Amino acid sequence: MTSIGGPVVDFRALPKIELHAHLSGSISRQCLHDVWLKKKEVGETDLQDPLIEMPLGKHDYDLNTFFPLFSKYIYNLVNDAWSLTFTTLSVLRDFADDGVVYLELRTTPRAMPHAGLTKAQYVQTILDAIATFEAETPTPSLRTRLILSIDRRNTLPEAREVLALARQFQPHGVVGLDLCGDPARGGIEVFAPVFEEARRDVPDLGITLHFAEAAASGTEEELTMLLGWRPDRIGHVIHVSEAVRAAIIARGDMGLELCLSCNVHAGMICGGFESHHFGEWWQVKETVVVLSTDDVGIFGSPLSNEYALVAEHFGLVRADICALVRRGVDVIFGGDKEKQRLRGILWSE
Ligand code: IMP
Ligand code: ZN
Numbered sequence: 001m002t003s004i005g006g007p008v009v010d011f012r013a014l015p016k017i018e019l020h021a022h023l024s025g026s027i028s029r030q031c032l033h034d035v036w037l038k039k040k041e042v043g044e045t046d047l048q049d050p051l052i053e054m055p056l057g058k059h060d061y062d063l064n065t066f067f068p069l070f071s072k073y074i075y076n077l078v079n080d081a082w083s084l085t086f087t088t089l090s091v092l093r094d095f096a097d098d099g100v101v102y103l104e105l106r107t108t109p110r111a112m113p114h115a116g117l118t119k120a121q122y123v124q125t126i127l128d129a130i131a132t133f134e135a136e137t138p139t140p141s142l143r144t145r146l147i148l149s150i151d152r153r154n155t156l157p158e159a160r161e162v163l164a165l166a167r168q169f170q171p172h173g174v175v176g177l178d179l180c181g182d183p184a185r186g187g188i189e190v191f192a193p194v195f196e197e198a199r200r201d202v203p204d205l206g207i208t209l210h211f212a213e214a215a216a217s218g219t220e221e222e223l224t225m226l227l228g229w230r231p232d233r234i235g236h237v238i239h240v241s242e243a244v245r246a247a248i249i250a251r252g253d254m255g256l257e258l259c260l261s262c263n264v265h266a267g268m269i270c271g272g273f274e275s276h277h278f279g280e281w282w283q284v285k286e287t288v289v290v291l292s293t294d295d296v297g298i299f300g301s302p303l304s305n306e307y308a309l310v311a312e313h314f315g316l317v318r319a320d321i322c323a324l325v326r327r328g329v330d331v332i333f334g335g336d337k338e339k340q341r342l343r344g345i346l347w348s349e
Contacts, residue, residue, distance in 0.1 A: 001169065002188075005223050009307075009311065009318050009319070009321055011099075011180055011304040011305070011308045011311075012098060012099045012304040012319075013099055013113045014099055014302050014307065014322075014325065014347060015099060015100075015101040015141070015325070015345050015346050015347060016098075016100050016101065016102070016304070016307070016325055017100070017101065017102040017103075017290065017314065017325065017328050017329065017332065017342065017346075018095060018100045018102070018103045018292055018293060018303050019104045019206070019208075019233065019255070019290045019292055019300070019328065019331070019332065020104075020106070020235050020259060020290070020292030020293070020294055021095070021103065021104070021105055021106065021292065021294065021295075021296065022105075022106055022107065022108035022148070022149070022180065022294065022295055023087075023088065023091060023105050023106065023126065024070055024074050024075070024087075024107065024297075025070070025294065025295025025297055025298050026091045026094070026095075026105070026295060026296050027052055027078070027090065027297045028088045028090065028091075028094060028177060028296075028297050029051060029054055029093055029297065030084070031087055031090040031091075031297075032050035032054075032074070032077060032078075032297075033049065033050050033051050033089070033092075034086075035077055035078065035083045035086060035087060036049055036077060038082070039077070039081055039310050040143075042298070044192070045076075045077065046078060047077055048120070049231065050073070051311065052079065053073055053136050054069065054073075054298070055111060057197045057300075058301050059261075059298065059300045059301075060265055060266075060267075061263045061264050061265070061298055061299075062267050062268075063182070063183065063184065063214060063266060063268070064334055066221055066266060066295075066298065067181075067182045067250060069298065073139060073274060074302065074334070075110065079114050080112055080114065080115035080117065080124050081112075081115060081117055081121070083118055083127070084112075084117075084122065084125050084126065085125060085132075085338055086128070087294045088126050088129035088130070088131050088133075089132065089133055090241075091105070091297075092129070092130065092142065093133070093146060094296070094302070095098050095142060095144075095187045095303070096137070096140075096141065096142040098169050098302040098303055098304050099207065099304055101141050101142055101143070101302055101342065101345060101346075102142070102143050102144075102334065102338065102342055103143070103145070104144075104145050104146070104147050104175065104176065104332065104333060104334070105126075105130075105144055105145075105147070106147035106148070106149050106176075106178050106180070106208075107126060107147075107148065107149060107163070108122075108149040108150070108151045108154075108162075108164050108180065109122050109148055109162055110121055110122050110165075112213050115336075119165060120157070120165060120168065121159065123146070123148070123162075123165055123169050123174070124169075125174050126146060126153075127133065127146065127173050127174075128284045129167065130144045130146070130254060134258070138215060141345070143333045143334070143338060143341070144173075145173055145174070145175040145176075145338075146169070146173050146174045146175065147174070147175060147176035147177065147178050147206070147208065148165055148166045148169075148176070148177055148178065149177075149178040149179070149180045149181075150162045150163075150177065150178065150179050150180070150181075150191060150194065151180055151181035151347050152179070152180070152181030152182055152183070152185040152187075152188055153181055153182070153185060154181075154191075155190075155195075156190045156191070156194070159190075159191050159194045160194055162177070163177060163192075163197065163202075165193050165199055165203070166198070167202055167205070170202070170204075170205060172297050174205075174334040175196070175205070175206055175334055175335075176205060176206035176207065176208055176286070177205055177207050177208075177209055178207075178208050178209065178210070178235075179191065179208075179209045179226075180193070180210050180272065181210070181212040183210065183214040183216055183217035183218050184214065184217075186216070186299070188222070188225075189225060192225070192228075192229065192250075195207060195229040196229065196339050197247035199229065205333075206222060206232045206233070206333030207229065207230065207231045207232055207233075208231055208232065208233040208234065208235060208255070208257065209226050209229065209234050209235065210234075210235045210236060211223065211226055211230045211234035211236060211237050211240075211334070212233075212234075212236060212237055212238050212239040212240050212244070213235070213236040213238060213239075213268065214238075214268065215239050216240065216244075217239075218238065218239025218240065220241060220243065220244065223244045224244070227244075227247055227248070229252070231254075232254070232255060232331060232333070233254065233255030233290075233294070233331055234248070234254065234255070234256060234257070235256075235257040235259070235294075236258070236259065236263065236268070237256050237258065237277065237281070238263065238269060238277060247282060248287060249286045249330055250286075250338075251286075251289060251333070252286050252316035253286070253287070253288060253330065254286075254287050254288070254331075255287075255288045255290055255318070255330075255331030256287050256288065256289045256290065256292070256330075257282055257292045258277070258278050258281065258289055258292065259291075259292050259294040259306075260273055260276050260278060260291070260293060260301075260306055260309050260310070261291060261293070261299045261301035261305070261306060261309070262293070262294040262295060262299045262301075263276060264276065265300075266299070272315045273309055273312075273313040274314075276313070277309075278291075278310060279313075279314050282291075282310070282314070282316075282324065287326075288327050288328060288330050288331045289324065289327075290328040290331065291303065291306045291307060291324070293306060307321055307325075316328055318349060319349035322346070322348060322349045323349065325346055325347070326343070326346050326347075329342045329343060329346065
C-alpha cells in the first residue's frame with residue numbers, strides 16, 4: 001500500500017490489465033523448481049536445479065544472457081504436456097493473485113518432439129489450461145486470451161505456420177500475433193508478407209510488435225517498416241528518433257506496452273526508473289500506455305509493483321493510476337464484450 005496524492009492505493013487490489021507477458025518468461029522460479037523436482041524424482045531430467053541456474057533475487061539478465069535462459073534451460077525443462085499445463089496454471093494463478101483481471105499471454109508455438117507434441121497441440125494445451133483455470137475458480141475475475149509470437153529466429157515458413165495457427169485457434173481464444181525474439185537478429189523483413197496477410201485477411205486479429213528494444217533494432221529503416229505493418233500496439237519503444245515518435249503519435253491510439261523493470265534490470269535504458277521513457281509517453285493523449293511485466297519470472301516485478309514504481313518515480317496520484325489502467329482497455333484484443341466487462345470492474349478515480 002502506498003499513499004500517493006492523498007488516498008492510499010493498494011496496488012495489488014487495484015484491478016489491472018496485462019497485455020505484454022511471455023508465457024515461458026512468466027513462470028516463477030519456484031514453479032520451475034517444482035517441475036524440476038518432479039522430473040528429477042522419476043529420472044526425467046539431467047538439468048541443474050533452476051534455483052541454482054537462476055538464483056532467487058537475481059534479476060540482472062541483459063540481452064546477452066537473457067535469451068539463452070530459454071533456449072538452453074527453460075525449453076529443456078518445460079518440454080511435455082504435463083509441465084506445460086502445470087507451468088501455465090501457475091502463471092495464471094500468479095497473475096490472478098496480483099490482481100490482474102485481464103491477461104493477454106503471448107507464446108511462441110513450440111513442438112515438443114520428446115513428448116510427441118505438435119505446435120498445434122502446444123497451443124491447444126495452453127488453451128485447455130486457461131479453460132481449466134477459469135472453470136476451477138468459482139467467480140473467475142481473471143480472463144485470459146492468447147497471442148501467438150513469431151520469433152526473430154523463425155524462418156518464413158515457420159512464421160506462416162504461426163499465422164495459420166492463430167487463424168485456426170482464433171475461435172478458441174487466440175486474439176493476436178506478435179513479433180518477438182533477440183533484437184540483435186536482423187533480417188526480419190522476410191516476415192513482411194505474413195504480417196501484411198494477417199492485417200489484410202484477418203482484420204480482427206490484433207498485431208503487436210517488439211519495437212526499438214535495442215539500438216540494433218531501432219534503425220529508422222526497421223521502425224518505418226514495422227509501422228508499415230500497421231500494428232495495433234508496439235512493445236518497449238526505447239530507441240526511437242523524433243521522427244519515429246512523431247509517426248507513432250500521428251497514427252493515433254497506438255498502444256504502447258511499456259515494461260519498466262525489464263528495461264532497467266536488463267540495462268536496456270540508461271539510468272534508473274526515473275529516466276525510463278514512460279515519463280515521456282504517459283501523458284501523450286494520442287497514444288495509450290499500458291504498463292506490462294514482459295517476463296515477471298525473470299525480472300521479478302509483478303504488475304502491481306510496476307504501478308507502484310510509476311507512482312514513486314513519476315508522481316502519479318490515485319486518479320492518474322486509475323485513469324492509466326482504464327485507458328488500456330481501449331487497446332485490448334479481446335473484443336467489445338470484454339471491454340464492457342472491464343469497464344464495469346476497473347476502479348474509477
Ligand atoms: P515463450 O514464447 O512463451 O516461449 O516465451 C519466451 C520467449 O519470448 C523467448 O524465447 C523470447 O524470444 C521471447 N521474449 C521474452 N521476452 C522478450 C523480450 O523482452 N524481447 C523479445 N523477445 C522476448
Ligand atoms: Zn516482450
